[in-house]
Every structure is written in C-alpha cells, then in structure tokens.
Amino acid sequence: MVVTLRIAVVQPIAHPPSEAQANVADAIRWVEQAAEQGASFVCFPETYPGPWRMPATFDPRPTMVEAAAKHGVHVVFGTIEPVNNEIATAYNLVCMAYPDGRPLAQYRRTHPNGPWIYTGGRFWEFRYVPGDDFPVFDTALTRVGLAMCSEVYVPEVSRALAVRGAELIFMPAGIDKKKLWETWRALTWARAIENLAVVVTTQNLFSHTERGLAMVATPEQVLLESIAAGLFLVDVDLERIRYLRETRDDVDSSAYCAVKQGLLGPQWLRKELYGRIYPRGSE
Template structure:
C-alpha cells in the first residue's frame, strides 16, 4: 500500500526585517504541526525578512542566514519532522541568493534549490541559478523537487523535475494580488488569485504529481483589507486543491494518500510518455550544447 503523509502548510505573515520575531512564530507553528504528527511542514518565501530590498537594514540581515538554517535543522531533529523553511535569503560576497532547503526529520539537509525564474522587481537584487538543472532528490516522503514562486509560471521546470522522478513538488511563495499591472487589475482585480487557482491544479494534473504551494498571508483580522492572495494548498490529481486557505495567516493540515499519484499516472501515463524512446519533446529536457 502507498503511504499516507500528513502535510502542514503554514501561511505566515512576515514582519519586515524582524528575523527573530518571524523565526519564533514559524517555530511555534512547526511545533504545533509536529504535535499533530505531521510528516512535513512548509513555510512561505521570504518568511524571515520579508521583501524590502531598498531598506538599508535588509542586506545585513541576509548575512545572518546560517543561524536560522541551523536553527531549523535542530528543530527538525528535535521534533522528528521534515521542514522546508520557505526560502532563506543568503548574502554571498556581492550576490544575494534566494534558497529553499529540504531538511529531513533527522536534521540533515537533503536538497536545496536557488530560485531560477526571478520576478521582474527581484532582478536588480537577486542572482538566479540560471542554467543549473532542476534536480529531484530522495527524502523520507519519496522523490521531491522544489521551485520558488514565479517558477510556477514555467511548465518546463515541472517537466524537468518529474523527468528526474519527483512525485512531490514544493513551492514556497510570496505572491500578492497587487503583483499584477495596473492594466491587468482594471481587467480583473482578482487576476493573480485566478492565475494561482488555475495554474496550481493544472500543474498537478499535467505532471501526475503533488504540488505543495505555500504563500505568505496577511495579519489575522486584517488580511482581507490588504493585497494578500494566500491560497496555500496541497494540489493533487483527481481531487484538485486540498486544505486551501484564504488570505489570512494560519496553518492548514492535509492528509494525502500517495496512491492517488500512482492512479493518476496509470490514467494519464505522462511519465511513461516522457520516458519513451524517441519522445517528441525530448530536446526540451536534454538539450545538447
């Protein structure tokens, strides 16, 4: 029988630049998830610092990443829970990297991913992983791949990960309703929510995978007044979005029977086609230099 995993999506509200406060709050949610026997807890992108690159206090905080990464590793081991601590901004010489880590329940780092597809306002500040291949890696929950926020818009990233065997794709995100242009907002003020709701479920179907999407949330009682998209969820084929949240900070816990992914592949045979000899899109995954 396929295993059933309990997954906690933690839709955190981040106080800009308040790393210690945000870390303590994230830790509290993770402890609550572990108390409910969760196998995995996932946090949003930028959950420690927020995204305020023009603030003079921002860059110095990106040099403190090791303290918090070590803290999450210790917490994972203490609580016997796997953790993806959203993304952590890291200053390396003159570059800032936006990195997601998968930490096992023993406290070991099993995989990491540096954001590749940068959103336009990020490009003056962050360094992309560019041509580094997307990689899947082994975890206690099976083969996992990770993407970050705007990577969601590129189906090629998903295809590369599932070609490498990923069954679960985890996507920490910092995505708001105001990320749309003025012209787009005139067409539909909720267009970014529509983008997310349409794309997340499509990606899980077209790749016979589970998508764990964890976005930032707004402060409790105030989320509806801001531009928080929220919508953190676990998306699976056949069922769509599980445990979907609104725009407010909080945590949603979802049980997923992994058999649903095997049933989806038996039905759609996407992975089978990708592995077949002479597959007609082969060039897009294994481009020759």
C-alpha cells in the first residue's frame, strides 16, 4: 500500500522584525491556500510569523492553532517563548498546530549553547535559552520531529528524533545563508540520508533579491529545492521510508535502493560502542 502525504513549504517575503505582527495575517492566508491544494502539512520558516525580539509584543500561537483547525492541516511555524522579560531571555520555538485543535506541539531549540546567538544583529534580539528535550509528536499520518535552522550542523539532533521514531523532520531556518548555502543544502540532504527520514526546511526572505533554501529531501532524492519566494507542494511516499527502515542492506541492495537500508537498526547501530564515541567525562 502506498502511503503518501502532501507537504506545503512556504518561503515567504517576511515583514521586518519591527513589523512582525503583520506576518500573522499573511501566514493565515498561506495556510488557507495550502489547504485548498490538499496539503496535510504546512511548513513556515524559523521565527515566522514571529515575534523576533524581546519583549515579545504578541503571541501567534492561539491564532495559528485556530487556523490549523479551521483548515484541517498541520501547521509548523516559529516564535519565541519569553522566560524573563526583565533580562530579555526566551526560548526559540518550532511549533506544530494540529488539524483537530489539540494542544500545540512545541520544540525548544537545544543547540548550540546559549546565549551567543540572537543578539546584536539586524533581526533577532533576545537572550537565547537552550532547551533540553527532543520530543516527537504522533499524528494520524506519521510521527513528526521538530528541529531548527543551524541544528542541521549538529547530526545528533536529527538522530535523536529519528531514533524516537520520527519519519518526518521539520527543520525550518532563519535568513539568507550567504556563503553557508552550499554546506547547508548538503547537510539537509545528509540528515535525510543518515536517518532514513524526510527532512523539510525553508527560510524567511525579506526581498526577492535574497537567495532562499526551500527544500524537501528524502533519503534517496531531493524532491524540492527552490531559492525563490512562494508556496511549493510536494507529495512524499512514506511507505518507501518505512521500507528502507525495516529492511536490511545486502550485497545486491544498490540495484534497487539509492541509500543504505536499516540505518537505524541493529545491522548498523552498535550501541555498545556509544560510550567510546562519547567517553564519560569528556567536555
């Protein structure tokens, strides 16, 4: 049986951080458009629709939960969660709203150590507090993992989600990658390959002159890659993901598989060696 789902990847022209609340109305329109075209999931960039700065002047979460339920889709979006207004600390969140209106799924960015990012630049301005957990979230279609932006450079984050059963990993990103673009693209696909998962990313654009990276990667091929602003629809075969996870690599596998099978299973993973990979007491 073929199990497919349609993912809508939105790479918006975002309002600048000082006007971020205007992104909320735009996001609702994108959700409606994606739902009309049969999407099961809609993915927005990191910190979209916002806010980007402390003190946070609005909270988009209730509105996005309402929009997801109204249009019957899962909506992955970004915001910040204030911790202490006096010292401007906050978690950076990737959230997923459900089509049935159940409580919001949330991931607090875990890497890197805080608070070196999100201060002193043109866009974000808050003192980042890292989270400590790697939750995965069950839906009627698949198990979902959430991660964020340059965590693509930390393979342990995606692996933590995959070994917890996530087949679909959303890793929305922030802004123009500039000289990081090529490595970022390579690592997005690498995270899909090594975890036998579907990895989805997109970013904010602030003008059409910027180069985006909207991408949907499966272990065997990149299904979507665009630098342009807009909404992109991709159909994903989850049955293929499950086949690759459940089967074993053999001498003839390269004739019919474009990736090594069973990478999350005992044929490949030697958990008894993990203590040597990460020796106790290492910093």
